[in-house]
Amino acid sequence: MAFLEFARGLKVTLSTMLKPPTTIQQPEERRVLPERFRGKHALHRYENNLERCIGCFLCAGACPAECIYIEAAENDPNNPVSAGERYARIYEIDELRCIFCGFCEEACPTGAITLEPVFEMSDYERGGMIFDKAILLDPPRPQAVAAET
């Protein structure tokens, strides 16, 4: 009986031995991520480089992990940060606490926040994993379109 068990186990070993390996040589080799992969967050801008985020707190309200911290402020009408009256003065996501559910993206009324197919996030300190606007926000476009948003 014991021999039969042994043969059954060996059969699995031998059949797997002949298959090509599942592991890939990350980072030299890259896997194609699913289209709707939810990774690192990004904050976007309009064509005219104004921030889409209006600091409405809806993402923070929807977040089940409570990892989004926002402080809103009023735009200077002559030098606006975002389209409209209000913008996010501080926008921080604790990526260690985030569960990448995508509720923030779903809640956002302006399409400001999306989850990008980026999963390589690491740091030597926990503090470094709290991403602020400097990390999250898209860089401004070199040629801004001065269009109405």
Add this chain to the structure above:
Amino acid sequence: MAEDRVHVTIDGAQTEVPKGTILWEAAKDIGVDIPIFCYHSKLGPVGVCRMCMVQVEGMPKLTTACTTTVTDGMVVHTRSPEVEKAQRGVLEFLLINHPLDCPICDRGGECPLQDQTFQYGPGISRFVERKRHFVKPVRLGPTIDLDRERCILCWRCVRFTSEVAEDNKLILVDRGSESFIGTFEAEPYVSNFSGNVIELCPVGALTSHKQRFTFRPWELQQHPSICPHCPMGCNINIDVRDAQEVIRFRSRTNEAVDDGWLCDRGRFGYDFIGSPDRLKTPLIREDGTLRPASFSAAYRLIAERLQRVAAEAGPHSIAGIASPRLSNEDLFVFRRFLRDSVGSESIDYWPRPEYSIDSGDSAALQTLDSALTSIDRIDSAALIVLIAADPSEKEPVMELRIRSALNKRSAQLVDIGIHDVPLSGKASAVLRFAPDQIDGVLRGLFLAAAREAGSEEFAGARELLDGDGPVVLLYDDSFPDIPQERRRDALLSLAYMVDNLRERRQVGVIPLLTTSNEMAARDFGVMAPNDSGSVWGEPLVDRLLSGDYRAALFWGANPVGTVAGLTEAVEALDFVAVSELRLSETAGLADVVLPASCFAEKVGTVTNTCRRVQVFSEAVPAPGMARPDWQMLVELSQRWDNPLSYASPEAILADISGSVPGYAGRLPTSYRRVGPLGVAVKGGGVEAAE
């Protein structure tokens, strides 16, 4: 009885209501929700928003529930297909020009327009044309921002300023579809009551300038509390974010006190709670400067030094001055600490009326005390008399209650005082006199000789006082406009007036005190005793100036800086201990400073100016090591032979309820039983104005 009541059937449910009830109120009483924007129970019907359409059997068309009074046998449907169609239509029209910028609107999340659109609205809009645009936001005044695009023209704010505050500051400019809310000639909206329109506005058109973009309503937890800024004791909710930060105060309706309103001093006066200069640790003076220390070191030093002073000069050379901002529990324990542990009778509060009453005059105090009435008695008064008092300055919401009584219940107002106050314009008779004549004027009103010799003004006031019906007298017993040496006479002549009036009419008095818990300070004996041992002796602060004391405890009180010459007197003392929220002028002179928690950081009760005891609850944690005053006093008392042993504020409440005259037997022994609206312990209600 039967003819005063009518029967009505609303959505199949039968109810019986008093004649003249508005249909919307009748429906609300039995739990039928009819959507409204323009109607408000305190403002009365106007019928401009058309949201409260209902179907009344026998009427050819739909009718508005807010302008229809109930008649006997009325059958009403609030959810019929016709009604639902009308509601969808009204909402579609209201949203035509509404910008739907809910994500950045401060009202978003607690907005009646948002809620009712979800509940009754069409879900889509057929309006494809360009919406109406305005410059936004418009700063109406120091407190209010107006967004005209969001406004649905319900007129609530306009009606508030014209009917309740009666300052007519907000108006409807232009006509029809062109109309918008504004102020006259762009004059700023400056009012004692401007904050109320934020709560009244059913959309986000009127929002707070101070709180603009600082919070979202769903982040806030609310804690029922009592406004700490005047002795009226208006009920508030403290809205807190993350159990840390006080975001705003909102009114909490208590018909017996505030009638649902809140003044701007109360609504916007919360910055001190989270202020960065709050004391976080005890401070002990070393080499001339105050340095952080532990509680045990601070207590040890206080006990050592006070016991040395007591041994050398007797315990009565230790003066205790409390602030009437403290809670009932704090004041009661302060009194017990000084009397039972330290053994000193030298106790007072500050600020207090700057005069004293002899034992021979205590009958006058008893007269005034026995006539003390509750705030809601103003509503049923036939005559309201102001005696050298300005409710608008001392207790602003009292002004609204008086205006409401004058407008809705045809009461009359007599203003007897030195100068005009905001309410003078509403007075049927005004009696002005020179500051030092108050005694003669109040007594003269009841003398036949003075009546004949008196002026026309005098006769007018006298005639009203001679009438029938209940009278409520409001007075300010600190008499700020009257020379100091005449204030005692003013109080005595006031008592004389009450005595004379009482022979013919029901009389109730309401003192307009200065600080939030002043009534309790007097009731608990935290006031310098006079020669007969009852309160109202010479202010202790005056005696400090003459150098009668060796050591002093200032518990929240900060007389240094307001009383001339006190700095030198306090510096000359052997030892000074202070409990404070911040490093006040007095605390700056102290040897030991203890960090106290404020009203939002502890549980307790306060007694309002009409002796209504109300509970406030803990909303945010105290900064650093700050503790409630009662707790510090109990801990401190352990170093004396007669320590106090209270484990919780509720134990103190039970002791107050068992031992303080007037409170005994009337004040419940637990906060739960005092309840969210408080209890009147003495003088409140009918018994006072017999």
